[in-house]
Amino acid sequence: MRSHCRRLMAVPALLCALTLLVARPAGAIGDGDDTGDLGLSARVVRLYEDAARATERYERGRQEAEGQRAQAQRIEGLLDRERREIGVLREDLGRIARAQYRTSGGMPLTAQLILASSPEQLMRGQHVFSQTNLAVGNAIEKSRRAETQLIKDEAKAAAAWRRLERRNAELAELKSGIEQKLDEARWQLQGEADASVAAGSCPGAVRIEQKQKEFTSAWVTPVESYELSAGFGSGGSRWANRHTGQDFAVPIGTPVRAAGDGRVVKVSCAGAFGMEVVVQHTDGYYTQYAHLASVTVDQGERVDTGQWIGQSGTTGNSTGPHLHFEVRITAELGSAVDPVPWLSERGVPLG
Structure with a gap:
């Protein structure tokens, strides 16, 4: 017992x-x-x-x-x-x-x-x-x-x-x-x-306090977490010819960051890309971040790898919230290269 x-x-x-x-x-x-x-x-x-x-x-x-x-x-x-x-x-x-x-x-x-x-x-x-x-x-x-x-x-x-x-x-x-x-x-x-965007004028940079974060490489993905959607060269009725970048499906307001060190050469709030930022990097390439809901940098401003430059949205010719990320040889449309191997060569594989 x-x-x-x-x-x-x-x-x-x-x-x-x-x-x-x-x-x-x-x-x-x-x-x-x-x-x-x-x-x-x-x-x-x-x-x-x-x-x-x-x-x-x-x-x-x-x-x-x-x-x-x-x-x-x-x-x-x-x-x-x-x-x-x-x-x-x-x-x-x-x-x-x-x-x-x-x-x-x-x-x-x-x-x-x-x-x-x-x-x-x-x-x-x-x-x-x-x-x-x-x-x-x-x-x-x-x-x-x-x-x-x-x-x-x-x-x-x-x-x-x-x-x-x-x-x-x-x-x-x-x-x-x-x-x-x-x-x-x-x-x-x-x-x-x-x-x-409808007015064709940007409201100016919105400064958002960002917590300091150390990056171990010189390049990063333009958003921290994502799902890949339309890729480079895709066809469809949404584009005049072929898709010129890599789309990252993310919710509205997701912080968008500079893929690498550089200088902001363009901030625009009109046209098919809606709100967009273009950054010139030290190696001569340019990256574009489009369909944004807000911009947090001004034209001419220097940016560091991983620095927030805007927030994702669905402005311009967009069917849903995402970031359109493009890599170019020049600052202008028509000189794009495939962003996926470009990032991979710099130690940033997408998956």
Whole structure:
């Protein structure tokens, strides 16, 4: 029975551990809704950061939930064992009661006196009767304690599951709220960009504070995370001849960065490319960044590798949010080369 006790004591300990895990506060994912005083471009960047943190926190919560689920399943196994042990205790109680009846434990004392062949036999019978009563009492008390503990453990397990589900729901709701704010801000930014392109004039560089980041190579991709869409030389009704660059499918407001060191030779907000920036690099090549929603540099400005020069959008002749990235021999349209091998030669493979 000592081993039974050890197993029964393990259930409350596991329940306590599970309770501590699910009771951890969700905490603030971002810095709160403090973006009201920021410009729209900076607000979009801040919301991107908040959304990234929210997603990271949500994923951590989901992984914790999987671990807690395994722990809770282990607790369920121990609860099942408790139930089986209670069944054994009840069987023992029944067996003791039956044995007591067979050994005249239920016979009146007068009848025992008449039927006893000697005082010694009567005393032995009374001793057995006393021992049996003690065993019955112990069995009843043990069964009662086990059933009481089982009820408590089942209630704790159910409460832990409810807390876990509530915490995950809160994380999901917080993540969804930030993403909704981000989506609204992105399209507001795009609306302002469309108005500027329609007017044919750029609103000027929007300065966005960028965290310092050390790059190990002289060249980088123009956006940090992306999906490749239309490639160089693609055909279609959207282009007069062939596609002259590599498209990176990214959401509106994604920071666009200079592929390498250079100088901004063109900032334009009209025509088929919508808002665009052209950078001349130290090796003589030019890179173009088109269909932007905002520009964060001025013409003539020097830029470093990885420096933000704008935010992606869908201005100009564009069917959806993306960055059109082009590599040219000159600053003008018509001198483009395939950006994919060009970047690969510089240690930046696309994938």
